[in-house]
Amino acid sequence: MTVSLSTTGTASAGTVTSQGIGSGIDIASLVSSLVTSTIKPQQTLLQNNQAADQSTISALGALKSALSSLQTTVDAITTGGALSKFTTQSSDNSVFTATTSSGAVAGSYQMQIQTVAQVNTLRSTAFSSSSAAVGTGPYTFTAGGKSFSVTLDGTNDTLSGLASAINGASDNSGVSATIVNGSGGSYLLLSATQTGIANAVSVASSAPIGFSSIQSASDASGTIDGLPFDSASNTISNVLTGVTLSLASAAPNTTQTLTIGADTQSAATAVQSFVTAYNAALSLITSDTAFTPGSSTSGSGSSTGTAGPLLGDLAVESVSRQLESIVGGSAGSGGNAFTLLSQIGVTTNDDGTLAVNSDTLNSALQQNSSAVKGLFSGTNGIGTQLDTLLNTVVGAGGLISTKTSALQTEVDSMTTQLTQLTAKSAQLTAQYNAQFNAMDSIVAAYKNTASLLTQLYAPRTTSSSSSGS
Numbered sequence: 057m058t059v060s061l062s063t064t065g066t067a068s069a070g071t072v073t074s075q076g077i078g079s080g081i082d083i084a085s086l087v088s089s090l091v092t093s094t095i096k097p098q099q100t101l102l103q104n105n106q107a108a109d110q111s112t113i114s115a116l117g118a119l120k121s122a123l124s125s126l127q128t129t130v131d132a133i134t135t136g137g138a139l140s141k142f143t144t145q146s147s148d149n150s151v152f153t154a155t156t157s158s159g160a161v162a163g164s165y166q167m168q169i170q171t172v173a174q175v176n177t178l179r180s181t182a183f184s185s186s187s188a189a190v191g192t193g194p195y196t197f198t199a200g201g202k203s204f205s206v207t208l209d210g211t212n213d214t215l216s217g218l219a220s221a222i223n224g225a226s227d228n229s230g231v232s233a234t235i236v237n238g239s240g241g242s243y244l245l246l247s248a249t250q251t252g253i254a255n256a257v258s259v260a261s262s263a264p265i266g267f268s269s270i271q272s273a274s275d276a277s278g279t280i281d282g283l284p285f286d287s288a289s290n291t292i293s294n295v296l297t298g299v300t301l302s303l304a305s306a307a308p309n310t311t312q313t314l315t316i317g318a319d320t321q322s323a324a325t326a327v328q329s330f331v332t333a334y335n336a337a338l339s340l341i342t343s344d345t346a347f348t349p350g351s352s353t354s355g356s357g358s359s360t361g362t363a364g365p366l367l368g369d370l371a372v373e374s375v376s377r378q379l380e381s382i383v384g385g386s387a388g389s390g391g392n393a394f395t396l397l398s399q400i401g402v403t404t405n406d407d408g409t410l411a412v413n414s415d416t417l418n419s420a421l422q423q424n425s426s427a428v429k430g431l432f433s434g435t436n437g438i439g440t441q442l443d444t445l446l447n448t449v450v451g452a453g454g455l456i457s458t459k460t461s462a463l464q465t466e467v468d469s470m471t472t473q474l475t476q477l478t479a480k481s482a483q484l485t486a487q488y489n490a491q492f493n494a495m496d497s498i499v500a501a502y503k504n505t506a507s508l509l510t511q512l513y514a515p516r517t518t519s520s521s522s523s524g525s
Contacts, residue, residue: 252288
């Protein structure tokens with residue numbers, strides 16, 4: 057009897073040649089399902105929590121930006137001088153103009169400009185050309201009480217050489233040299249770089265070259281409300297406190313008027329900028345901490361809608377309440393004409409935002425700009441209170457920075473956990489594949505044995521040509 061044990065195409069000696077060929081199970085799909093059921097719930101939870109934290113971080117960043125913008129407008133009003141600016145008007149701009157800075161006060165002044173400051177200019181004797189020799193040796197120049205020297209030798213003994221040496225001197229104390237080629241010859245012009253008698257130019261040299269004055273140095277002089285002044289410069293900032301005068305020309309014995317008034321337009325713009333920034337910040341907090349119901353309900357009967365990224369954040373909601381309390385309360389120092397924003401035309405809407413009545417604001421600024429400033433500035437000023445609050449929220453180590461840092465730590469931790477889950481997924485896949493492949497090999501071996509036994513004990517067929525007993 058001959059029995060064939062060939063298992064070609066299925067399995068041989070209990071070895072599986074393809075996953076699942078022994079058991080008939082799709083091992084790859086089974087392993088994938090098992091790994092997914094183990095890893096996916098944790099992965100989804102981490103990803104959802106991470107996305108929520110990142111959304112909150114983004115919302116806090118936007119809020120910090122809005123509150124920082126608000127603080128900038130507050131600082132412009134309280135310490136930046138936005139409510140202390142003045143306008144200046146000269147009755148004759150061809151004679152003088154003026155600008156203001158801190159310390160200026162409104163008023164009208166009668167001015168007379170007798171002289172303006174001038175530079176001293178000297179002219180040399182005439183030479184045949186700019187390349188003509190002028191004489192070697194040292195030349196000493198004095199201006200503004202300081203002196204410097206240059207020396208000519210055979211390499212630069214020309215009129216242009218002297219000009220270059222003067223202009224290139226590292227210790228030049230205030231002299232500018234220029235060559236002028238006229239019909240009568242070439243001349244060297246020496247000019248003081250600064251106006252005023254004290255900055256007049258003088259020359260000392262043993263060389264045979266002479267200089268004559270073609271414009272004398274002079275100081276600016278005049279009177280303000282009958283009080284005399286003088287200055288070496290035409291830019292004068294030490295006569296009227298907080299006022300810089302720029303003299304353009306002299307007008308002896310002629311009276312001009314300087315008028316200084318409050319810059320109500322700049323002040324109104326600063327207040328409007330504050331209101332705009334306040335409304336933007338408050339509206340952002342309101343939307344980020346709100347739940348917006350949807351237009352339908354879910355199958356469970358619960359309402360659908362959108363939750364703001366900062367919904368339920370009590371600290372952020374507290375900031376909103378404090379902002380509203382400050383702008384809606386009284387402020388300013390005792391005795392100040394204005395103690396409420398509404399008195400200068402800034403009122404509160406039903407949703408907490410502010411509105412500006414431009415006519416009322418302009419009237420308050422024109423009639424009493426210092427009282428408007430007092431409402432915002434000072435120990436109890438609205439701007440001062442807001443600045444103190446905002447420092448605790450957006451400043452270094454403030455509320456938003458602390459929250460953002462804590463959330464970022466959580467996000468980083470979850471990133472690490474997600475990485476670990478990815479590694480665990482690969483580990484489980486390898487483990488399950490090994491286990492199921494081992495099972496598949498055993499099943500294949502049993503099938504081989506069953507096939508062998510079936511062939512051994514199968515009924516035999518009797519040949520029709522055999523003899524029987």
